[in-house]
Amino acid sequence: MGLSSLLARVATSRCHVLLVEVPGAASVRMEVQRELVRLGWVEADSPSEADILCVCGAPSGELLGAVDRVWEQLPGPRARTTVVTAEQVARELHGCAERLREPAAQTADAAGRDQRPAEPDDQMDDSDDMNHGGMDHGDMDHGDGNHGGMDHGDMDHGDGDDGMDHGGMDMDMPMPGGIGLAGQEEDRDGLDLDVLHLPLGPVLPSWPAGLVLRCTIQGDVIFSATAELLEGTPAPDPLAADARAFIVHRTDLAGRVLRLAGSDAAAERMYRIRNAALAGEPLGDCRGPLMAELAALKRSVLLRRSLRGVGTIGADSFHAEAGTDAWARLTGWVEGAVRAANGETDAAGVPASWPVQAALLEQLVAGEELSRVRLLVASLDLAPVGTPEVLSR
């Protein structure tokens, strides 16, 4: 007993926390991130990595369903919490660590769980797991869950004109786990390739809150996508956004892109500036570090190479950020934050309405490779500048 409780104590000294942000709860999420840094804990990239699921804001409807499925994927020992105000954060995280240490609670949790293997990829799957979209398998029936008696002998994949005929193969086994098979379609090189339907979001690291991008992919290239914002759009309140909110918002966005691009050290420094602004430190104090970050950014050749040309919005577009790519937007955010720290007030523009943003997003991601899609989504400011609760601590 002594050994296992020691193990539990050591293990919970550095918990991995999976954050889910409900649209409009950015300030709670930032406070959780601040607390994680203070505790020396780690933000998890995937449910299988996490010990704690921390939901920032109160989800409902579809997002709640997605959160529940993500919860099912935490391997355990696990703890879940929902935080709606910044004051709760420290207490809730502490409580989660307590529960992780309790053997009785964890045994009960494990006993109550479904022992069947979990569906893979649920964290990005927002609704029907089995629906692989545009499949057309003729008379194949995926509904009954029992594929034992199915006859694959005369199945014809593809459209038959490519000379590929699997009819002669002995496919007399049930399909793996009852998962539907992918359909095939011509890709842009004119090759017959598999088409998969992969939803990105709503729970992904460095991903806008509540966004679901339902993608049709071939290999790792996204063919087309539809964008949806779960929980609707939070009401933009540009008038309330003061210089501090502006700095917090912009550094948060910049940190997100930097983390995604793998620039961890730069992202941490950016988040440190954000946290300082969030903690109510004088804005003038942010100026020096921001200038240093801007200079470091402009020196980073690799980063520029990886962001240049990603998600370029056509110059003829009527979008506010026409003619920019991810790199220009990133540096623009930091420059804007520097100006705000200088006391120059930029107009906190009215963000474009969601349908406009969605159309832009769908247009930008078509034909892009997965990692570029992730960067370009992170480089778009989809949420309005909110009013962060400035915390004094």
Next chain:
Amino acid sequence: MSAGVEQVSPVWAVVAAIAVLAAAFAGAAVDGALQARPGARRAGMLAPVAEGARLLRQRRRTLVAADTLLWRVGVAGLPVVAVLMAAVLPFGRWVISDLPVGLVWFNAMDVMLWALVWMAGWGPNAAYPLVGGYRFLALALAYELPLMFALTAPAVAAGSLRMADIVAGQDGLWYVVWMPVAFLVFCASVLAFSLHRPFDAPLARDLAGGVLAEASGVDRLLLLAGRHALLAVGSGFAVALFLGGGSGPLLPAWVWFLAKTLLLQSVLLVVRRHLPSVRPQALMAAAWAVALPATLLQVAGVAVVVVARG
């Protein structure tokens, strides 16, 4: 035949395996300290202890239609490959197996990673790990040829593929001095085959961890430990191939070897922390159009020197 390096009893292989794991642990501790917020560096050093305890407590995941066999082989293979590499690595004056083609053995083991990382990505039957596994092969195609030619340079200079001869060949002048390009390419390749930044696209955050995305508990522990073990062993090979192995004044050879290895390992960890990820498709042009000709010129230069010296 090989002055200064002697083959020890195979029983020492156990010690070598433990040493590899200890070096991996040291690397993880340095990494933890680098990642810790300022003022908590000491706590950061203990991060691998906490992480190990956490992952030992965590349950494994079972997934629908997962290819569990290949998944487990891929996951467990990383640390195993690191230990197998270490079998031909001269640790100061001792080596477990003084294989006449030790350098090719090292290369063969690093090619094993092509299969293992892909299997670790294929096994879970999930989109993100699968993309991660394929990304590693794309990366491997980019780094493997420059790596092979970088390995050729010290072998040509020493006139042997035996690690002990290569170490002995650096008596007086370390190879890094007259083969800097090969050394740099080799260090980059070490970062690449040990899945560290800037070549961490197979495990990147944009794939929710890629090959790591579905791994939990012991599986994850093995993958992470294997990654650090590969970095440690790769640094050891860089020391043996380019930095004179265990040569140095006063202290015994193994102390010098260990000190150089840990230093290089830490330097690589610092470098990796300050570089952003590189997408595989962006690396291809750089690797084949710049690194490959540069290493070929390096080998040609070395060959000319060797011929001129007679």
Next chain:
Amino acid sequence: MLTTVLFIVLALVAVAAGIAVFRTDSMARATYALAASFVAVGAMLLQFNLDYIGVVTILMMVMEMAIMAIFMIMFMGMNPALMPMSMVHNKRGSLLIAGGVFLVLAAGALLVPWPARRGAPAPDLTVSLGEAIMGNKMLVMLTVSPLLFATLVSALVLANPRGRYRPYPKLPAPKQSESGPEHHGHTGGGH
């Protein structure tokens, strides 16, 4: 004694993995079963002190199988690759051929009067192997191999000049956003 045991174990692993190639129902497993078989053969070659050939067998075969798995799965499409399927085609014919080849080889191994060794192996087998294979043709090989390689690469470049990831002209004409320009906000600063 120990070497004999090891040799037998490796031989059994090689054969068992070879059988597994045809018994398994998944492409990925079949590929890597084949790789495992070759690795065991490579290890046996190491036992014969044929170090270079043994290690290179392991290196080449693992690399080849890693690439082959990609192509096999790519060309078959994801469906059959993921779906359990038999790895055997034309069972009767291949069984006959395999059995015949086995008999011929086994007969050869048993019936040929193997000569006794004359002389001793070279001190460095890798060097003598290189001399035997390359010899005075080294310069020719050095010239031909880059040429061959360059030919391969240029053929690929000519076949697909844009590569897979080069920005393509966007495919389906982007659907015009229904909302008019009245929605666009003015700059959020910084541009």
